[in-house]
Amino acid sequence: MTIKQILPITLSLCLFMSCKKNNEKVVFNGTYKGKFIEGLTNQLVSVNAEIKFDGTDYIATNGTGIFAVENSQIKFSMAYIATMDYIGNKVLNGDYKFVIKGDSLILDRITSEINYKNQYRLKRMN
Numbered sequence: 001m002t003i004k005q006i007l008p009i010t011l012s013l014c015l016f017m018s019c020k021k022n023n024e025k026v027v028f029n030g031t032y033k034g035k036f037i038e039g040l041t042n043q044l045v046s047v048n049a050e051i052k053f054d055g056t057d058y059i060a061t062n063g064t065g066i067f068a069v070e071n072s073q074i075k076f077s078m079a080y081i082a083t084m085d086y087i088g089n090k091v092l093n094g095d096y097k098f099v100i101k102g103d104s105l106i107l108d109r110i111t112s113e114i115n116y117k118n119q120y121r122l123k124r125m126n
Helices: 003-018
Strands: 030-040 045-054 057-060 063-070 073-081 094-101 104-109 116-124
Touching: 045 116
Parallel strands: none
Antiparallel strands: 030 045, 030 116, 045 057, 057 063, 063 073, 073 094, 094 104, 104 116
C-alpha cells in the first residue's frame, strides 16, 4: 500500500472513532433557583422560581410531581398544585425541552404558540 492509499483509510478511521454516540443518561438531582419567564413576547412577566429534583420526583414553587427525561426533553406530571389560582401555563407540567450549560438549566415549554414564551432559567444551588 502506498501513502496515498493509507492516508484516506487512516483519516476515515479517525473520523469514525471520534464520532462517539452520546448514550449518557441525564440525571437531575439537587436544587435549582432562578426565574420563570412567561407570556407573549412583547408582554413578558418574570417571577422567582425554584425546582428541587430528587430521583424521578420534583418539588416546584407551585406544586409537586414526577418527571421523566427522554432525549432532550423532560415530561413533568404535576400531582399536587400548591396554589388556588391555578393557571395551566404557570405550573411545571407538560413537555419541556432542556439545555444544560455548566450549572445552568434552561427549560422551554413545547408549545404551538409562536409568540408565547414559557421558560425557566435556573442555576444549580447544590
